[in-house]
Amino acid sequence: MKHTMIICDSDREYAYKAAGYINNREGFPFEARVCEEVTLLEESKDYNIDILLIDEEMAKNISDKFLYVNTLLLSGDTLKESRNERAIYKYQSIERIIKEIMLYAATIDNLKNLISRKNQMKLIGMFSPIGRCGQTSLGLSLGQNLAKKYRTLYVNMDCYGGISTDMLNTPCSGDLSDLLYSVNNDSKDIAALIGGSSGEINGLDVMPNMARHNDLISITYPEWRNFLRHIEDNTDYEYVILDMSKAIQGLTELIILCHMLIVTATEDDVYKDRLEIFKNELEGLDDITDNVKYIRIPYMKSEMTYLNFMSEIGEYAKELAGEIVK
Numbered sequence: 516m517k518h519t520m521i522i523c524d525s526d527r528e529y530a531y532k533a534a535g536y537i538n539n540r541e542g543f544p545f546e547a548r549v550c551e552e553v554t555l556l557e558e559s560k561d562y563n564i565d566i567l568l569i570d571e572e573m574a575k576n577i578s579d580k581f582l583y584v585n586t587l588l589l590s591g592d593t594l595k596e597s598r599n600e601r602a603i604y605k606y607q608s609i610e611r612i613i614k615e616i617m618l619y620a621a622t623i624d625n626l627k628n629l630i631s632r633k634n635q636m637k638l639i640g641m642f643s644p645i646g647r648c649g650q651t652s653l654g655l656s657l658g659q660n661l662a663k664k665y666r667t668l669y670v671n672m673d674c675y676g677g678i679s680t681d682m683l684n685t686p687c688s689g690d691l692s693d694l695l696y697s698v699n700n701d702s703k704d705i706a707a708l709i710g711g712s713s714g715e716i717n718g719l720d721v722m723p724n725m726a727r728h729n730d731l732i733s734i735t736y737p738e739w740r741n742f743l744r745h746i747e748d749n750t751d752y753e754y755v756i757l758d759m760s761k762a763i764q765g766l767t768e769l770i771i772l773c774h775m776l777i778v779t780a781t782e783d784d785v786y787k788d789r790l791e792i793f794k795n796e797l798e799g800l801d802d803i804t805d806n807v808k809y810i811r812i813p814y815m816k817s818e819m820t821y822l823n824f825m826s827e828i829g830e831y832a833k834e835l836a837g838e839i840v841k
Contacts (some may be wrong), residue, residue, distance in 0.1 A: 521549075523573045529605070531549055532707070569593070587615075601619055603663065610802075615712075617711035617791045635747075638743065639837070640777065641654040643779045649828060650758065653779060660836035666752045667756065669720065674724055674762070690724065692725040692730045706749050706750040731760075735765065736765025757769065776789075776797075779811075810835075
């Protein structure tokens with residue numbers, strides 16, 4: 516069941532365009548309705564309002580009985596905040612507005628469980644004992660293939676992952692460090708937090724890497740497990756791609772949790788000894804050895820290969836996606 520959001524704006528064209536976009540956006544847990552006059556809003560008994568989005572001019576005339584409503588002020592000037600109201604800049608992109616609504620909803624007690632699960636979540640691990648051999652490019656390309664039909668989240672667990680904002684169709688307001696902090700401090704709703712802080716590439720939700728190495732190496736395995744459990748219990752993601760690095764604590768334990776582990780290596784044999792050592796380590800993990808895929812990636816001239824589905828990376832990703840969902 517969707518929650519109800521009312522949009523009150525003196526610019527009626529703006530209000531109806533915003534509501535139309537929101538109501539056609541897949542995965543957004545609010546149904547948007549437009550109320551043209553504050554008096555109509557106050558007289559109506561049909562509205563069960565979860566969030567009220569109202570512009571500054573109309574907010575001046577709202578009665579005290581709406582003080583209890585979760586309110587976001589649409590500001591035509593600059594982003595501002597007061598004691599009783601949160602404000603968002605109304606003329607920024609509608610995707611950015613949606614993200615700010617989701618971040619706000621994550622702080623509200625009565626808006627818990629915004630997302631309902633449909634299917635069991637599967638973890639897909641990406642790893643390389645060698646490094647710099649297409650791991651991230653393949654992970655992003657695989658995620659975009661899965662996202663064509665399934666709700667998919669890509670999580671970069673490397674402080675040098677190279678996920679820059681210019682790669683994303685929608686910008687991020689935080690990174691993995693911010694998200695983990697919120698989860699470990701009893702956030703109201705992780706689904707709303709992810710929706711508000713992640714970026715997006717061709718339908719794939721992308722959680723960027725941490726900016727600081729010390730933040731990454733300080734996260735314990737129980738914290739990673741708690742984070743993943745929150746995602747499984749409180750979101751509708753069907754696949755979560757973990758782009759893992761050698762620096763994270765509990766790497767072996769996280770690998771065991773994965774439905775499939777994809778290990779990348781280069782086509783040359785320069786680092787074959789390192790790869791063999793890793794293979795020998797995996798042989799002792801009975802729960803994962805049958806679900807490990809080794810992919811030898813050719814040298815890539817372009818850093819944007821993950822966007823090109825016609826490249827070799829794209830072909831590998833398409834084939835892997837087929838194996839994962841069968």
